[in-house]
């Protein structure tokens with residue numbers, strides 16, 4: 001359903017206290033039996049991926065894409081290869097949308113990503129979030145190819161993330177979110193988790209990048225890395241680029257050594273990601289939610 005800027009402003013004005021209620025409903029979804037029964041035991045990682053893929057289409061030159069619009073509800077965007085598997089997350093959130101029809105999908109998805117980061121970091125990461133995004137129709141779908149290609153390296157990463165307005169530090173910082181979740185052969189073609197605890201957000205991603213010995217995995221699938229130690233973890237070529245490239249590596253070292261700094265900086269950069277290209281109503285103020293399962 002199409003919304004106007006006035007609809008978005010009305011939601012912000014009339015539902016100030018209700019965002020806290022929706023946050024709680026998302027946190028309860030993450031702790032639900034259905035969530036526990038889902039692969040590693042949480043919908044959280046796939047919800048974080050949904051929120052990021054809704055936002056990461058932003059192009060600062062043209063002002064197109066970004067979380068405002070939630071155009072991934074529609075084909076062709078829902079069928080873009082990069083978005084394979086995200087229906088799981090959209091469907092899991094649908095009952096919350098039905099119970100709160102006044103909230104836009106764009107706000108719901110970004111609030112859900114925010115909630116998942118806070119809950120899965122056990123309250124260690126605070127992600128201030130602002131309401132007021134507005135859903136757009138199919139005509140606003142972004143072209144394919146705006147999200148990163150995991151088979152590439154630093155040049156591609158910089159191209160994609162500079163287009164969104166991020167710098168080298170922020171590329172490395174955001175990448176810490178790969179502490180969460182896993183790759184699926186029937187979605188991206190890649191296989192396996194990055195860390196031993198894929199439902200808890202820590203700085204483990206950076207530590208493992210540095211501490212493990214990584215080799216090319218010998219298999220028929222796309223090129224990816226496997227750890228020589230446990231042979232149960234993975235890194236994508238884009239992940240490995242962060243320790244190959246000297247500028248990136250500097251930040252991997254910093255965040256591997258200082259988890260407190262990672263938590264602090266990550267919360268801020270995730271807010272920025274969720275806000276790319278959003279024309280917030282003036283009434284919209286940042287809200288910092290208390291984590292529920294901390």
Ligand code: HIF
Pocket residue numbers: 045046048049052085148149150151157174175176177178180181182183184185187188189190236238239
């Ligand atoms: Fe991911 N990412 N991402 N990603 N991502 C996958 C899964 C997750 C990239 C590729 C992949 C970010 C950046 C990049 C999450 C969160 C974030 C998968 C596997 C691939 C291939 C999909 C599947 O098969 O199910 C690339 C190339 C990126 C550029 C560096 C962000 C920083 C790390 C921005 C980010 O927040 C999460 C969470 C998952 C796990 C999803 C799951 O279902 O478990």
